[in-house]
Amino acid sequence: MKFLLSNIVTLFHIFLLLSLANGMEEKKKDVYIVYMGAAPLASSPETLTQTHLELLTSVIKRQEQVKLIHSYKYGFSGFAAKLSKEEALAISQKQGVVSVFVDPIYQLHTTRSWDFLQLQNSLETSLTPGANEGDAGSSSTGAEDTIIGLLDTGIWPESPSFSDKGMKPLKKRWNGTCVKADDFNSSNCNMKLIGARSYATDDSSPFPLTSTNSPRDEDGHGTHTASTAAGSAVSDASYYGVATGTAKGGSPNSRIAMYKVCGDFGCSGSSILAAFDDAIADGVDVLSISLGASAFFRPDFNTDPIAIGSFHAVEKNVMVVCSAGNDGPSAESVVNAAPWILTVAATTIDRKFESDIALGGNNDAIKGEAINFSILDKSPMYPLIYGESAKSNSNSSTDQSASHCEVESLDLKKIKGKIVVCKHSEDDTSKSIIVDQLKDSGAIGVILVNDQLKSIASAYLDFPVTEILLQAAEELFTYINSTKKPVATILPTIAVTNYKPAPQIAYFSSRGPSSQTKNILKPDIAAPGVNILAGWPLSNLSSNVPPGQKPSGFNLLSGTSMSCPHVAGVAANVKSWNPNWSPAAIRSAIMTTAILMNNNKTQLTTDSGSIATPYDFGAGEVNPTAALQPGLIYDAGPEDYLLFLCNYGYNTTTIKAISNSTLAGFECPKNSSKDLISNLNYPSIAISNLQGQEKKTVSRALTNVGAEEITYTVSVQSPVGVDVKVVPEKLQFTKKNKKLTYQVTFSIKDSLTSELFGWITWSNGKQRVRSPYVISSK
Incomplete structure (x- = not known):
């Protein structure tokens, strides 16, 4: 009887805990953003906040505290608040609400540069x-x-x-x-x-x-x-x-x-x-x-x-x-x-942070790149060892892991007091972790051999580290293999300017x-x-x-x-x-x-x-x-972007809620489609879904912001297999005609196997107005 009572009490406790858990799950709330489009022109910020509170109150149980985390009331209308899924769904169905979504968390995308840009401008004009x-x-x-x-x-x-x-x-x-x-x-x-x-x-x-x-x-x-x-x-x-x-x-x-x-x-x-x-x-x-x-x-x-x-x-x-x-x-x-x-x-810019490697014997210095404030002697006097040569006898150690300096694969006695050479690939343990582990294990410096070029110069501060490419490492490995006691040193960083080629697109x-x-x-x-x-x-x-x-x-x-x-x-x-x-x-x-x-x-x-x-x-x-x-500009305004949203797939009702800056009678064209997005008056042109034997024509408008009476002539740079026709080929701007249009027709004979790129340039002999274009079959 005592055993049975004990089981009943235990079951009751389990039931109670499950009930509390379910209750907590039901009450679980996340921060949601309620976006309501443009702020009504006749509403004051105070009125909008009150409207937001009333909308929030309409879906929150009376006994719960109603609180706005943010009320958006100047540039547009909406608010952020803690809601359950059910409450968020209820609000999304209210009139005037464009969208309701969980508050996302975004991440950061993280001297010489301005001088370099000025040099590049001088090069272009020369x-x-x-x-x-x-x-x-x-x-x-x-x-x-x-x-x-x-x-x-x-x-x-x-x-x-x-x-x-x-x-x-x-x-x-x-x-x-x-x-x-x-x-x-x-x-x-x-x-x-x-x-x-x-x-x-x-x-x-x-x-x-x-x-x-x-x-x-x-x-x-x-x-x-x-x-x-x-x-x-x-x-x-x-x-x-x-x-x-x-x-x-x-x-x-x-x-x-x-x-x-x-x-x-x-x-x-x-x-x-x-x-x-x-x-x-x-x-x-x-x-x-x-x-x-x-x-x-x-x-x-x-x-x-x-x-x-x-x-x-x-x-x-x-x-x-x-x-x-x-x-x-x-x-x-x-x-x-x-x-x-x-x-x-x-x-990139035309500045490199060079940290070179000086080798023993009569070898030339090998150029490396990193930021370090090495206090090593500038003479090559420090023992040099390749990670693979320092492989431990453990079962988990392999030539591959040791050559990439996975520390558990190395015999720490062999690397103590030496400069260690390590290969490094994209999928390896991060460079900073490897370097820190080698430093803690007694190494006095590290040379990283990267399998591909990375434009960023990593900072290692007071610990001597430099990085070289696999191609440049051939001389280093030849030297290591040619002597019983290879020695080297890592020189402190110097900034080298006028590096070529630059700029390059960062990886x-x-x-x-x-x-x-x-x-x-x-x-x-x-x-x-x-x-x-x-x-x-x-x-x-x-x-x-x-x-x-x-x-x-x-x-x-x-x-x-x-x-x-x-x-x-x-x-x-x-x-x-x-x-x-x-x-x-x-x-x-x-x-x-x-x-x-x-x-x-x-x-x-x-x-x-x-x-x-x-x-x-x-x-x-x-x-x-x-x-x-x-000289000339491609202009566009809010209504152009509303037409873009029509072509993208939003309906007129949603778009009217998003913006109140357009005419009251705005309607999405009946022929709206994603293909028409290419007609947005953008400074570049992108054409997708262009199949063999097809033609596509897009329009653009240019506004003269330079000399009043001036003529621009077009030139086209096109890849093989693409025919590009611009009509008209000349644009004559006057005091009365500051805005002129042109059309571009793209045609291909055979199906595309990759994207093709080209350029359309308008020039008056002094100023050049250049637009890239891309054509794809998908």
């Missing part, structure tokens, strides 16, 4: 005299009333990059603020850094940004991107003595507004939308966004916070520049590919075509994104510091995160020269004046040496000077 010439100093003049907003990790206001020395007060059109926090207040802002906000979520959020609601940057990424876009000139800047020079932003006279949306767990979509909403109301001119979804997570346009926020920003005449992502070199890896966004790929830079629509060519443009020197927090929390040194106020970072603010700076300069231009006009000026050659005067390549295509670089490498005087 080869084509008169082509898009401008004032050589113009890219850094003006722009005092241009405001660049950044959605990032915050900002370190004490950085010299954000000095406002010599700047005048901003004209009265700024509506933003410099928020107050425990470690940040209004005195941290000045005439350079005019605004700073933070969107740290509440304690109940599964993805809190930081412990304090402060815009101060403890990561470093936001400080780096802000100084790249608009940092003031700082002389004698360097990374612990390496890459010394003057660090400056692309638009050093522009103002900066920081919107901190990212923290340790990433960047929440609800915070990203809140920042867009505030930035639109604050009055920024350009938004630089170096973050995005993974290439493996493909939200549609109406459930992607960046696509949503940028659409409404562009609708309010705010230029939006985004990084393309770091998931290259895989095809179809580009993100932030909405046509109203300017999407930026990453390239990590995400590639096109866009998986969302192949009828828009993405990325749009390329810019420096490898080993970029820019401002950094003076904090031990944000970086490794070499022993005996104080934290540097500058750091070297790589990623499309670094290329994006380069283009944002150029966009700010174009905007300052042409304050009434639309974001599409600015994009056109940047794309049609891009550079297509490297400093070897040959066509662009990837960093592996293969020929690059517009799927790698878009229209080419950004040209800061030529973009100021494009």
Whole structure:
């Protein structure tokens, strides 16, 4: 009886626990974003917040507390709140709701560069005299009333990059603020850094940004991107003595507004939308966004916070520049590919960080690449051993694992006090882990032999490490095998400029075509994104510091995160020269004046040496000077993007909810189809599904922004097997006719086996307006 009672009590406890678990499961809530399209013109922000609360209350049980995490009420309408799946579904069925989706978490896409771009412009104009010439100093003049907003990790206001020395007060059109926090207040802002906000979520959020609601940057990424876009000139800047020079932003006279949306767990979509909403109301001119979804997570346009926020920003005449992502070199890896966004790929510059290997005997030095502050003697006096030769006797050790320096495969006695040579492949344990393990095991230096070229110079600080290619290692292995006691040394890093070829497309830079629509060519443009020197927090929390040194106020970072603010700076300069231009006009000026050659005067390549295509670089490498005087522009406005959404597949009802800036009678054309997306007045052309014996015709319109009476003539560069006909072949602009159209017909005789690329260029003898095109059969 006692046993039976015990079992009954146990079963009761199990039943109770299961009931509690089920109850907890039923009550489990996630943060959802409720997107309601454009903010009604007649509604005040206060009224919209009340509307959001009423909508939320309508699906929440009475006994539960109703709370908005964010209310979007300036640039567009919507809110973020904690909801169950059932509540989210109920809200999605309410009138006026465009989409409801779980709050996504996005990730960051993470001196010499501006000088290099200026050199490339000089090279371009020397080869084509008169082509898009401008004032050589113009890219850094003006722009005092241009405001660049950044959605990032915050900002370190004490950085010299954000000095406002010599700047005048901003004209009265700024509506933003410099928020107050425990470690940040209004005195941290000045005439350079005019605004700073933070969107740290509440304690109940599964993805809190930081412990304090402060815009101060403890990561470093936001400080780096802000100084790249608009940092003031700082002389004698360097990374612990390496890459010394003057660090400056692309638009050093522009103002900066920081919107901190990212923290340790990433960047929440609800915070990203809140920042867009505030930035639109604050009055920024350009938004630089170096973050995005993974290439493996493909939200549609109406459930992607960046696509949503940028659409409404562009609708309010705010230029939006985004990084393309770091998931290259895989095809179809580009993100932030909405046509109203300017999407930026990453390239190298003409600077290498060389750390050479000196060998014993009469051997020549072998050139390596890495950043280290080696204190080894410059004479080759240190024992050198190949990982395979240090293989242990354990059963798990193989020649392969030892040659790649998997530490459990090595006899640690054999590597102690020696420079260890290790092969390294993409799928191996990360280089930093291997190096740390070898250092802890007693090695005094490491030479990594990579199986493929990587454009990033890894930083190893005080531990002597350098990297070489497999081809260059032949001499090293020949020497090791030729003597019983090989010796070597690793020399400290020096910065080598005028390196050729440059630029090259960085291996990590995400590639096109866009998986969302192949009828828009993405990325749009390329810019420096490898080993970029820019401002950094003076904090031990944000970086490794070499022993005996104080934290540097500058750091070297790589990623499309670094290329994006380069283009944002150029966009700010174009905007300052042409304050009434639309974001599409600015994009056109940047794309049609891009550079297509490297400093070897040959066509662009990837960093592996293969020929690059517009799927790698878009229209080419950004040209800061030529973009100021494009001659002609491809313009587009909100209604053009609504037609794009029609052709993409959205219905009229949804599109009307998304935007209220168009005519009340807007309707999607009955013949809307994805094929017609190619007709969007874009500075590039993409044609998909073109089969053998087929023809496709697209239209474009060019607006003259140069001399009033002028004629442009077309030239076409086309691959074998493609016939491209442009009608008319001449465009004669007058005072009355500033906007003219042309048509392009593409035809192929045989079925395509791969994508084909070409160029359409309009020229008046002085200015050149160049557009890439791509044709595919899929």
